[in-house]
Amino acid sequence: MRAVIFDQFGGPVDVRSVADPVPSAGGVVVAVHASGLCRSDWHAWAGHDDGVALPHVPGHELVGVVSAVGADVRRWTVGDRVTTPFVCGCGSCQWCASGQAQVCPQQTQPGFTHWGSFAEYVALHAADANLVAVSDAISDAAAAGLGCRYATAYRALRARAAVKPGEWVTVIGVGGVGLSAVQIAVALGARVIAVDRTPAALALAQSLGAEHTVLADGVLDVGARVHDLTDGGSDVAVDAVGSPGTCSDAIHSLRRHGRHVQVGLLPNVDGHPAVPMDRVIAWELDVLGSHGMASVDYPSLLQLVEAGTLRPQEFVERVVGLSEGARLLPVLDAAAPAGVTLIDPRLS
Numbered sequence: 001m002r003a004v005i006f007d008q009f010g011g012p013v014d015v016r017s018v019a020d021p022v023p024s025a026g027g028v029v030v031a032v033h034a035s036g037l038c039r040s041d042w043h044a045w046a047g048h049d050d051g052v053a054l055p056h057v058p059g060h061e062l063v064g065v066v067s068a069v070g071a072d073v074r075r076w077t078v079g080d081r082v083t084t085p086f087v088c089g090c091g092s093c094q095w096c097a098s099g100q101a102q103v104c105p106q107q108t109q110p111g112f113t114h115w116g117s118f119a120e121y122v123a124l125h126a127a128d129a130n131l132v133a134v135s136d137a138i139s140d141a142a143a144a145g146l147g148c149r150y151a152t153a154y155r156a157l158r159a160r161a162a163v164k165p166g167e168w169v170t171v172i173g174v175g176g177v178g179l180s181a182v183q184i185a186v187a188l189g190a191r192v193i194a195v196d197r198t199p200a201a202l203a204l205a206q207s208l209g210a211e212h213t214v215l216a217d218g219v220l221d222v223g224a225r226v227h228d229l230t231d232g233g234s235d236v237a238v239d240a241v242g243s244p245g246t247c248s249d250a251i252h253s254l255r256r257h258g259r260h261v262q263v264g265l266l267p268n269v270d271g272h273p274a275v276p277m278d279r280v281i282a283w284e285l286d287v288l289g290s291h292g293m294a295s296v297d298y299p300s301l302l303q304l305v306e307a308g309t310l311r312p313q314e315f316v317e318r319v320v321g322l323s324e325g326a327r328l329l330p331v332l333d334a335a336a337p338a339g340v341t342l343i344d345p346r347l348s
């Protein structure tokens with residue numbers, strides 16, 4: 001098969017022919033129809049993830065069709081259209097048994113712990129526990145983000161922050177996961193403030209229903225601006241970027257007793273990043289982590305997508321082939337594109 005592959009962290013990214021994957025006993029192989037290009041893929045390429053072995057094929061936000069099935073798989077057959085959470089639980093531990101596969105200690109992640117979906121085919125493990133059927137009512141463009149960005153934003157706002165109608169939700173960084181958070185927060189009845197360094201991204205957030213936008217130009221005090229807009233601070237803040245600066249902006253945007261949700265990865269690159277815990281203590285803030293969403297929690301999300309209440313396809317900006325995907329991966333951090341890029345490996 002053809003795959004996007006790199007041999008060293010931070011090095012060249014190529015498209016090469018590699019061996020087709022074979023399914024593990026409990027796993028399947030999926031023919032990839034779309035795979036989202038995500039900041040987490042950039043982190044894997046940059047060498048920020050401990051579990052990535054070289055050479056490596058990234059990609060973890062996928063939709064496709066089952067093309068091979070392991071001997072122990074019961075729920076899936078060749079031809080089934082599926083997606084998967086980017087965190088695949090083992091299917092047998094106490095966390096998986098209680099519906100919390102997103103924190104499974106034996107989890108696998110396509111594109112991180114093994115080769116991912118920037119390829120014609122991807123192997124997925126513990127398929128009976130992790131795969132999610134995707135109906136024909138949901139397009140590839142809508143389904144591709146469900147494994148990572150969209151499901152992560154959904155769980156972060158609904159299950160972790162428990163956003164209520166009328167609350168202020170400030171989203172720092174409106175790339176893929178941030179735009180998802182804007183759309184979901186609006187659907188939950190929240191009043192949304194979008195913060196980004198790119199005017200085009202803010203315009204997209206506004207079109208999705210953000211009530212205010214704040215251009216983070218590096219000079220503006222984002223927290224103070226949000227306090228002005230909300231008469232005392234946001235009820236909920238989401239750091240959808242994952243940098244010490246955006247995390248701090250999110251926390252300083254909150255009112256007393258506010259809830260911060262950390263969604264963007266804050267990798268331990270130069271030591272653990274600084275977090276303003278002084279404000280967390282003095283204002284009794286809640287700091288919540290969010291790490292994807294288990295497959296058992298997908299039905300309610302899929303219903304809202306099928307009904308058109310949630311529309312992840314709306315911020316897909318472009319669909320490219322593997323070669324263009326390979327070119328875009330190393331510059332993803334600097335490019336700050338508005339909207340989501342999908343790779344369709346069937347394109348040239």
Ligand SMILES: [Zn+2]
Nearest residue numbers: 038040148149
């Ligand atoms: Zn992702």
Ligand SMILES: [Zn+2]
Nearest residue numbers: 090093096104
């Ligand atoms: Zn498990």
